[in-house]
Amino acid sequence: MSNHKSALVTGATKGIGREIARQLGDLGYTVIIGARDLARGEATAKELIAEGIDAEVVRLEVTDDDSIRAAAAWIDEVHGRLDVLVNNAAIIADGDGPVSETSAEALRASYQTNVIGLVSTTNAMLPLLRNAPAARIVNLSSELASLTRVGDPDSEMSTILTLGYNSSKVAVNMVTVMLANELRDTGILVNAADPGNCATDMGGWDAPRTPAQGAAVAVRLATLPPNGPTGRLHAEEGVLPW
Ligand SMILES: NC(=O)c1ccc[n+]([C@@H]2O[C@H](COP(=O)([O-])OP(=O)(O)OC[C@H]3O[C@@H](n4cnc5c(N)ncnc54)[C@H](OP(=O)(O)O)[C@@H]3O)[C@@H](O)[C@H]2O)c1
Structure with missing residues (x-):
């Protein structure tokens, strides 16, 4: 078993995921770039390695069970454990929008990646996370998953009309709470993160945050101390209301 702390970040080829990998790498973790396109994952790892980060790549398409299984088997073989799963x-x-206009196909695609893919990946990695002394699981959620915020007609969140995305992230919040409850006696902490509106392909390039x-x-949340919070949705300013 490797002595280095290892962290897997899914969708780490660009945007916030790549930055999470970079920052965990700067903290000394061996970061495993989860990439559905291996060539792009290798390019990201090369970029991070050039900055002195210990980066590896694994092919990981979260909607493909075979890909998830193979990724878990590879991490098991190389590291024998996983300290952090992001x-x-x-x-x-495509086709996501207001309730009255969202296609069934868009809903299915949103849930397939954002919810089912997340749960399948987590379950495949759980034995490896249990092998680590104090593993952390972080699920990227959103302020758009706060029923309190979206339900406030004066909130900007009530104006963002993407049913598939918003509701799939509400499901991510429930996954977070239920898994935190399930793992409460293990020392594994499970939290959801709202990164805020960041300038990425998804967030739009005029978004206010980097x-x-x-x-x-x-x-x-990936580096919380023992007895840190679990089962909460956190933003930069603190815990968000559900
Ligand atoms: N940006 C924001 O303002 C914002 C706000 C709140 C929450 N978030 C959340 O933060 C996270 C990162 O967002 P982002 O803005 O960085 O998005 P992004 O730039 O669109 O990057 C998304 C990443 O996920 C990967 N991905 C998508 N589907 C996948 C699949 N089926 N299997 C494996 N990888 C897949 C993408 O890979 P490819 O490059 O191959 O497409 C890419 O690496 C997301 O969970 C998002 O919901 C973002």
Whole structure:
């Protein structure tokens, strides 16, 4: 078993995921770039290695069970454990929109990646996380998953009309709470992170926050001390209402 702390970040080829990998690498973790496109994953790892980070790549398409199984088997063989899992990969599907206009296909695609992919990846990695002394799981969520915020007509969140995305992230919040409860006696802490609106392909390039600022919220949760919080949705300013 490797002595280095290892961290898997799904969807780490760009955006916030790549920044989470960079920041965990700067903290001394061996970062495993989860990439559905291996060539792009290798390019990201090369970039991080050039900055002095210990980066590896694994092919990981979160909607493909064979890919998830193979990734877990590879991490088991190389590391024998996993200290941090960051479930970052997500999409806003084509055809997502207001409730009255969202296609069934868009809903299916949103849930397939953002919820089912996240749960399948987590379950495949759980034996490895249990092998680590104090593993941390971080699920990327959103302020758009706060029913309190979206339900407030004066909140900007009530104006963002993407049913598949918003509701799939609400499901991510429930996964977070239920898994935190399930793992409460294990020392594994499970939290959801709202990175805030960051300038990425998903967030739009005129968004107010940098991917690095968004990543910092997840990295803090990935490196919580013992007895840190579990089963909460955190933003930079603190815990968000459900
Ligand atoms: N940006 C924001 O303002 C914002 C706000 C709140 C929450 N978030 C959350 O933060 C996380 C990262 O967002 P981002 O803005 O960095 O998004 P992004 O730039 O679109 O990057 C998404 C990453 O996920 C990967 N991905 C998508 N589907 C995948 C799949 N089926 N299997 C494996 N990887 C997959 C993408 O890979 P490819 O490059 O191959 O497509 C990419 O690496 C997401 O969970 C998002 O919901 C973002």
